[in-house]
Amino acid sequence: MKSYFFFILSNILIDNFILVKFLGLCPFIGASNQIKQAFGISFATSFVVVVSTVLLWFVNFFILLPFDLVYLRIIVYMLIISFGVQLIEIILRGTSPILYRILGIFLPLITTNCAVLAIPLFSLYLNHTFLESILYAVSASFGFTLVMVIFSSIRERILLSDVPLAFQGSPIVLITVSLISIVFMGFKGLVRI
Known part of the structure; x- marks a missing residue:
């Protein structure tokens, strides 16, 4: 049980997909202007990640490996991920039209x-x-959500700040991301698996 705790902690803080592995930067930069939007895209992404990981694990071990179809792995994965995105889009459209409109183009x-x-x-x-x-999927998704929310709250503060003209827009965003990444790098060595 202790090793699972450190496994989860490591995926959230130390091996964060956005700040350490630099994956998922598109929604991170594009959809983190407001906390509500960041929560929405994080929830949708997390749902798709967890559902896709479960489905892909079963597909891999019960279809692709037994029938020696490993070369189709990426194509099958993309189809399952597309299915997950369509599912979350249908759910959001029916249950929360406001959030569906807020997420807009970021959902697809x-x-x-x-x-x-x-x-x-x-x-x-x-x-x-x-x-x-x-x-792994849940903790990586939680790490994604954590960074999205932290960054969106910082971006809201930046909008209210007096930023020099040369740093307005993308420069201040990238500087802020690099500083947050340095903070998360401080967690290295905290957990060894």
């Missing part, structure tokens, strides 16, 4: 988010069991 772009594909693939290549794959 989850399909092309490299972190959504990378998390199940990393889990597979790290030889995780089914439980470890789920924990």
Whole structure:
């Protein structure tokens, strides 16, 4: 049980997909202007990541490997991820039309988010069991959400700040991201698995 705790903590803080592995930067930069929007895109991405990881684990171990179809892995994964995105889009349209409108174009772009594909693939290549794959997906998603919310709250403060003209827009965003990344790098060595 103790090792699972450190496994989860490591995926959230130390091996964060945005700040350490630099995956999932498109929604991170594009959809982190407001906290509500960041929560929405994070929830949608997390849902797709967890559902896709579970489905992909079963597809990999019960279809692709037994029938020696491993060469189709990426194509099958993309189809399953597209299915997950369509599912979340239908759910959001029916349950929360306001959030659906807020997320706008970012919702279909989850399909092309490299972190959504990378998390199940990393889990597979790290030889995780089914439980470890789920924990990996949930903890990586939580790390994604944590960074999105932290960064969106900082961006809201930046909008209210007097930023020099040369640093307005993308420069201040990239400087802020690099500083947050340095903070997260401070967690290295905290957990050894």
